[in-house]
Amino acid sequence: MNPDRTLEPRGDADERTMLQKRVDRRRALSILIGGMAVGMQAVTACSPLSPVSDEERETRLLAWREYIKGNYRFMSEEERAETIARLERLAKLKRGVDVTIQSTGAQPGVMFGYAFNISKCQGFRNCVQACINENNLDRRAGTQYIRIFEMEDGVVDLDEADATFQHEVPAEGHFYMGTQCFQCADPPCVKVCPVGATWQEPDGITVIDYDWCIGCRYCMAACPYWARRFNWSAPEVPAEELNPNQHYLGNRARKVGVVEKCTFCIHRTRQGRLPACAEACPTGARVFGNLLDPNSEIRWVLANKRVFRLKEELKTEPRFWYFTD
Amino acid sequence: MALADERVADAHQNIKPVHPAQTGAVCSTCHAADNVEFLALKSGDRVTLDHAYRLCAQCHFSQAEAWAGGAHGKRLDGWQGRRVVMGCADCHDPHKPALEPRIPFRAPQIERIRGHDQ
Numbered sequence: 001m002n003p004d005r006t007l008e009p010r011g012d013a014d015e016r017t018m019l020q021k022r023v024d025r026r027r028a029l030s031i032l033i034g035g036m037a038v039g040m041q042a043v044t045a046c047s048p049l050s051p052v053s054d055e056e057r058e059t060r061l062l063a064w065r066e067y068i069k070g071n072y073r074f075m076s077e078e079e080r081a082e083t084i085a086r087l088e089r090l091a092k093l094k095r096g097v098d099v100t101i102q103s104t105g106a107q108p109g110v111m112f113g114y115a116f117n118i119s120k121c122q123g124f125r126n127c128v129q130a131c132i133n134e135n136n137l138d139r140r141a142g143t144q145y146i147r148i149f150e151m152e153d154g155v156v157d158l159d160e161a162d163a164t165f166q167h168e169v170p171a172e173g174h175f176y177m178g179t180q181c182f183q184c185a186d187p188p189c190v191k192v193c194p195v196g197a198t199w200q201e202p203d204g205i206t207v208i209d210y211d212w213c214i215g216c217r218y219c220m221a222a223c224p225y226w227a228r229r230f231n232w233s234a235p236e237v238p239a240e241e242l243n244p245n246q247h248y249l250g251n252r253a254r255k256v257g258v259v260e261k262c263t264f265c266i267h268r269t270r271q272g273r274l275p276a277c278a279e280a281c282p283t284g285a286r287v288f289g290n291l292l293d294p295n296s297e298i299r300w301v302l303a304n305k306r307v308f309r310l311k312e313e314l315k316t317e318p319r320f321w322y323f324t325d
Numbered sequence: 326m327a328l329a330d331e332r333v334a335d336a337h338q339n340i341k342p343v344h345p346a347q348t349g350a351v352c353s354t355c356h357a358a359d360n361v362e363f364l365a366l367k368s369g370d371r372v373t374l375d376h377a378y379r380l381c382a383q384c385h386f387s388q389a390e391a392w393a394g395g396a397h398g399k400r401l402d403g404w405q406g407r408r409v410v411m412g413c414a415d416c417h418d419p420h421k422p423a424l425e426p427r428i429p430f431r432a433p434q435i436e437r438i439r440g441h442d443q
Contacts, residue, residue, distance in 0.1 A: 115396075117396065120397075122424060122426075123429055124427065124429050124430065125429040125430035125431075125432075126430060128430050128433075129430040141434075142431075142433065142434040144433045147433065148429075163432070163433060163435075164432040164433060164435065165429070165432065166428070166429070166431070166432045167428070168426050168427060168428055169426060169427070169428075169429050170426060268403075269404065271403075272403045272404065272405030272406060273403040273404070274400065274403050274404055281399070282416075282424065283424065284397060284398050284399045284411075284416065287395060287396065288404050289395075289404045290404065290405070296395070296404070297394070297395025297396070297400065297404075297408075298395070300394035300395045300396065301394070301395060301396045304391075304394055304396065305391075305396055323396070325387075325391070325396075325397075
């Protein structure tokens with residue numbers, strides 16, 4: 001694996017100038033129209049006919065500033081801090097919840113990798129449950145990032161596999177194979193995005209800027225593993241079930257019309273913790289670690305076990321291996 | 326099974342000796358004869374229950390190798406830093422080591438999905 005290739009996408013410099021120009025134009029617009037909006041609000045606020053509360057006015061202003069902000073990838077540290085402060089405040093104003101949104105970057109010398117033991121998985125779906133809770137997945141639509149496929153012993157055949165089993169597991173004569181976003185080294189989803197709203201981070205995680213995504217779903221068509229999910233409606237998570245530990249590129253609040261996917265729990269893994277799915281697995285089928293550390297568990301699995309990747313012939317280079325005992 | 330018949334009613338009610346039944350073992354195959362709080366290795370050494378992996382590895386050597394390397398078992402403290410892992414008996418009941426079958430967490434709300442039309 002060539003880490004250089006994954007660090008900087010091709011044509012990044014050109015892309016940067018192009019997007020920078022756009023951001024500059026956006027900022028000019030923002031000052032112009034933002035000023036007008038604030039002015040208008042000030043006028044209406046003075047009017048006795050308009051019962052707009054202070055909180056309502058603050059919400060509108062913050063929402064407007066959020067609407068005209070740039071792509072996260074090209075924000076300065078100050079701009080990132082500002083948008084995070086706005087998002088945290090908006091969560092408080094709109095929903096009354098206290099959330100913490102990180103902008104933690106990739107650790108140097110880290111490339112995440114995942115291994116899944118198909119001899120061990122029993123199909124309990126504890127990983128699915130943990131993922132839903134950890135990543136604030138839409139409870140109403142029932143979004144799940146992870147699919148566990150039930151297959152007959154002897155052959156990996158996704159055409160005949162069933163991900164909707166709901167009977168006592170493990171079923172006789174069957175094995176279980178989990179899929180999620182494989183964080184490909186050469187991700188087709190990133191290539192097709194027309195607006196640069198999804199990209200690969202230096203630690204190998206492909207992320208989405210939910211505020212830059214236009215919802216065209218090209219990435220969903222491009223992904224050979226069906227790893228991405230679309231929000232057909234505004235995601236709903238009860239306030240008492242909300243995970244307040246969030247990341248800008250991970251489990252923060254999504255909106256209607258944008259794509260989301262597994263980020264290897266970016267808010268946890270960048271702080272040295274395991275993804276929620278690996279932590280929740282009662283069978284020990286899930287191995288997670290740093291591919292660049294020769295002493296890591298994932299490297300031991302790759303060196304000592306018979307491994308394979310899904311649809312390897314597509315040359316997407318998933319960083320997600322399957323192995324058997 | 327003789328072992329089950331001879332159980333002391335008030336002390337071993339929760340013990341289901343499936344593993345001894347499968348392997349033809351008796352209590353003293355694993356436990357020290359004079360004190361069940363210690364495990365007796367074939368080498369003659371005795372270890373505390375915290376070091377059950379040394380006892381288990383006497384038979385389950387391939388699992389022990391995978392456990393030491395990282396392909397078997399569970400890591401507790403995250404992927405970074407000091408490696409803390411679960412011991413054998415933290416997941417497997419030594420007397421009944423297999424996981425119980427059960428109903429899984431709810432299925433995704435989709436029509437039956439297939440490889441090509443996912």
